[in-house]
Amino acid sequence: MTQASLLRQITDYANRANPYPLYEELRKTPVLHEGDGGPYLISSYWDIESLLHDPRISSDAANLAAAGADEMGGPEATGLPPSFIRLDPPEHDRLRRIANRPFGPPHSPHKMDSMRPELAEIVSGLIDGLSGEGQIDLVDQFAYPFPVTVICRLLGVPREDEPRFRSWVDPIVAGLDPDTGREDAERQKTAQEARLQLGMYLAGLVEQRSKEPRDDMLSQLVTSHGPDGPMTTMEVLSTAVLLLIAGHETTVNLITNGMLTLLRHPEVLRRLRDEPGLAVNIVEELLRYEPPVQLVPQRTCIADIDVRGITIPKGSRIWLVLAAGNRDPERFEDPDRFDPDRRDIQHLGFGSGVHSCFGAPLARLEAQIALYELARRLDNPRLVEDPPPYRRNAVLRGPRHLNIAIDGVRPR
Amino acid sequence: MDGDAFLEWLRREGRIVIVGASLAGLRAAEVLRAEGFSGSLTMIGDEPYEPYDRPPLSKAVLLGKASPQHTELPRRREIDAKWRLGVAATGLDLAAKRVRLADGDEVEYDRLLIATGVRARPWPKESEAQLDGVFVLRTRDDAAGLHRRLKASPRRVFVIGAGFTGSEIASACREQGVAVTVAERAGAPLVGALGGVVGAVAAELHRENGVDLRTGVMVTALEGDSSGRVRAAHLSDGTVVETDVVIVSLGATRNTEWLAGSGLGAGPRGIACDAGCRAFDFRGIVTDDIFVAGDVARSPHPLFNYQFLSLEHWGNAVTQAEVAAHNMISASAERQPHMWVPAFWSSQFGVNIKSVGVPSLGEQIMxxxxxLAERRFIGVYGYQGRVIAAVSFDNTRWxxxxxxxxxxxxxxxxxxxxxxxRPEGRQPVPADFPDPSLPSHGPTVTLSGYSPADRRLVFTPGRH
Structure with a gap:
């Protein structure tokens, strides 16, 4: 294979189980442009970190569409307006501030802490359900249902509707996969339709909540009384679609990647059982070592910018390969080692800058509780196959199934 | 003993004395131990408390959200030090390598770190300063006393000086529904630090939050009642404001008086040191065994024309202390320069203000x-055709x-x-800093001195 096909190799499903050698190759050309109007791939830690704070980099869907042939399509071209992840300030900031009011400081500083008992109870219930089995699929039986239940409760989406919204979420997420090899136009069209469908489904809930507000985020978004006022109905729908999807599609991978990594490092799994406090650092190291969002492919530059002496022309698309930066030896000592005691650990797993992960505090808490409880209660867990089968997606990367043999489940 | 052997001895059994037991002193002590210094370590502090954090004192503590007794600095590691707290250092004998203490004791050192910081500049008229109800805010005790007064529902609080501390105090008062008047000599709050363009935004913040902001005025007198309690402030425009509490927030004075006559290059602007934190003596010769860090230090910065900067910034205290500690026990080839880009933050009236660089050098702002109207912005300061600083209001992530x-x-x-x-951001405008020769609460960054390469170097030894 030649250098020119590195991007294709990264998006190629055949390399999903272990893309890290490709990222190492990629870092040898820290600003990689394979021509043909393709994106500029940025793979070194410091460059990514600096571009995430660079006001010449735009996340605006309109700029991205103008940048031409887009593997990501324009999922927001019809129907719903773009959500804040695909907007620049000041619109991004306004929507994110409104969304943040019921979710985090300064207005809701205790929200995360107050969810802790509820999260622990959901986790315990799911693990109880694994007893009596000799082999489990961690994804279907735990890592998926847990964050879905959490985000449903947080937003106020009925949990029993999961089969319905899943049929829309799957094509939307597939639309986020920059797999250049697959029939692109059709995939994007399906994704757009699904997004509209999901929006319409949520519109029904939003209408209910605007009449009868409850203690959930959908209600809080429509009735927000902050200085920025409430969102428009369309903005609420875009935001709700974003939060519903981002609220579980990434966490499922964080938990599954986490358990997979722990099973590959049984000594760490054993330590975690006796040291619940270790979960905090383990999750941070996981976000570095196996980040659930591998790359950010939705940025363009609105000016010529210079990275390592290479000029990226105005209007170019830029991919920030977070997972490559996270293993950059210029930044991290022994980067390919999973080290639960690593102290210097400012990873790119949640991005950085104004678009840094909105749900990060929730994802952290979910993963910490989940991994500790799994470590504590699963009796003698072993990987059944390594590597496990992966999901197609190159951006939201994680196992589709994680089959684990267990001798039983310890009591709560 | 040759150099290497001396260094080895120093690291193993030398005596290091740190004068100043606050943020810089503590961090330096921790780095010394972390880097393997196993000799004796003495921490001298004039306050009776172990090192505590000051930024919360004008914020959470005044709001009652944190107790003034519970802002201890988190310890990164054991430092195994002899603590001499509640005893000020009163003198330094360079030749004998001894620090004199207020209780008459003397402490010998092989290496000395001076991190005595600054203190609040008091109200200049002593009899007025002693009126009951007149405060400054710098220490834990100041904050505790002030918090008690604010809790006792004063009719009105009067703040002299709208620098960062004064503005934060005004903000804390308003958040608790306490009436507050702020008097500022300049045309707006924060002008010394950020210039008039940004100062105008700060003035709006004050007024919108119900602060009675008086600019372009000086306080001419504080008036007490027959029982010695403050009851009013008299202003240069002839007005009189009745008040129960006055907070003097006129910036800081460097704690260098104890070094007068010691031979060290110490004066009202601080203690001059090189980029490696080694102190200069009054002749401009760098010492080898005395280091300086934190608010009391002034050191040349290559990014800013080698001007000597003294910075009252939390982050500067930490990094300078770390560099100083490392250099104290390292061979010259191993020493590091202190290259910190100035940065500070403030939170007031619900807005996070952060700055990098040296705004007060700026001629223009963009x-x-x-x-500005939305009070969410980035302002960039230019100096001689280059970017010299930036300030953000609720926009720190850029x-x-x-x-x-x-x-x-x-x-x-x-x-x-x-x-x-926005359209307003297409052209630079004058940054509008006041004439630095006018007295005011003073910017938190002060520029002084000249390039080391400049033959016109003038150095003023400690004289008070």
Whole structure:
């Protein structure tokens, strides 16, 4: 294979189980442009970190569409307006501030802490359900249902509707996969339709909540009384679609990647059982070592910018390969080692800058509780196959199934 | 003993004395131990408390959200030090390598770190300063006393000086529904630090939050009642404001008086040191065994024309202390320069203000993101055609980018497009700093001195 096909190799499903050698190759050309109007791939830690704070980099869907042939399509071209992840300030900031009011400081500083008992109870219930089995699929039986239940409760989406919204979420997420090899136009069209469908489904809930507000985020978004006022109905729908999807599609991978990594490092799994406090650092190291969002492919530059002496022309698309930066030896000592005691650990797993992960505090808490409880209660867990089968997606990367043999489940 | 052997001995069984037991002193002590210093370590502090954090004192503590007794600095590691707390250092004998203490004791050192910081500048008229109800805010005791007064529902609080501390105090008062008047000699709050363009935004913040802001006035007198309690402030425009509590917030004075006559290059502007934190003596010769860190230090910065900067910034105290500690026990080839780009933050009236670089050097300012009217913006300061500083109001996440512009001497004005650029941000305007020779609460960054390469170097030894 030649250098020119590195991007294709990264998006190629055949390399999903272990893309890290490709990222190492990629870092040898820290600003990689394979021509043909393709994106500029940025793979070194410091460059990514600096571009995430660079006001010449735009996340605006309109700029991205103008940048031409887009593997990501324009999922927001019809129907719903773009959500804040695909907007620049000041619109991004306004929507994110409104969304943040019921979710985090300064207005809701205790929200995360107050969810802790509820999260622990959901986790315990799911693990109880694994007893009596000799082999489990961690994804279907735990890592998926847990964050879905959490985000449903947080937003106020009925949990029993999961089969319905899943049929829309799957094509939307597939639309986020920059797999250049697959029939692109059709995939994007399906994704757009699904997004509209999901929006319409949520519109029904939003209408209910605007009449009868409850203690959930959908209600809080429509009735927000902050200085920025409430969102428009369309903005609420875009935001709700974003939060519903981002609220579980990434966490499922964080938990599954986490358990997979722990099973590959049984000594760490054993330590975690006796040291619940270790979960905090383990999750941070996981976000570095196996980040659930591998790359950010939705940025363009609105000016010529210079990275390592290479000029990226105005209007170019830029991919920030977070997972490559996270293993950059210029930044991290022994980067390919999973080290639960690593102290210097400012990873790119949640991005950085104004678009840094909105749900990060929730994802952290979910993963910490989940991994500790799994470590504590699963009796003698072993990987059944390594590597496990992966999901197609190159951006939201994680196992589709994680089959684990267990001798039983310890009591709560 | 040759150099290597001496260093080895020093690290193993030398005596290191740190004068100043606050943020810089503590961090230096921790780094000394972390880097393997196993000799004796003495921490001298004039306050009776172990090191505590000051930024909360004008914020959470005044709001009653944190107790003044519980702002201890978190310890990164054991430092195994002899603590001499509640005893000020009163003198230094360079030749004998001894620090004199207020209780008459003397402590010998092989290496000395001076981190005595600053104290609040008191109200200049002593009899008025002693009136009951007149405060400054610098220490834990100041904050505790002031918090008690604020809780007792004063009719009105009067703040003299609208620098960062004064503005934060006014903000804390308003948040608790306490009536407050702020008197500022300049045309707006924060002008010394951020200039008039940004100061105008700060003035709006004050007024919108119900502060009775009086600018362009001086306080001429504080008046007490027959029982010695403050009851009014008299202003230069002839007005009189009745008040129960006066907070004097006129900036800080460097704690260098104890070094007068010691031979060290110490004066009202601080203690001059090189980029490696080694103190200069009054002749401009660098010492080998005395180091300086934190608010009391002034050191040349290559990014800012080698001017000697003294910075009252939390982050500067930490990094300078770390560099000083490392250099104290390292061979010269191993020593590091203190190259910290100045940065500070403030939170007031619900707005996070952060700055990088040296805004007060700025001749012009350009609003490259957001808008002054919305009070969410980035302002970039230019000096002689390059970017010298940036300030953000509720927009901190972009600042890192601007820090790199400063570090790389990027050209000013900022010609390239940025997200969220408004029409107002297309052209630079004068930054509008007041004449630095006028007295005011003073910026938190002060510039003084000249390039080391400049033959006109004038050095003023300690004289008070």
């Amino acid at each position: 609003i490259t993101q957001g808008s 600042l890192e980018f601007y820090q790199r512009l400063i570090e790389s001497g990027a050209p000013f004005p900022v010609e390239f497009p940025t997200v969220d650029r």
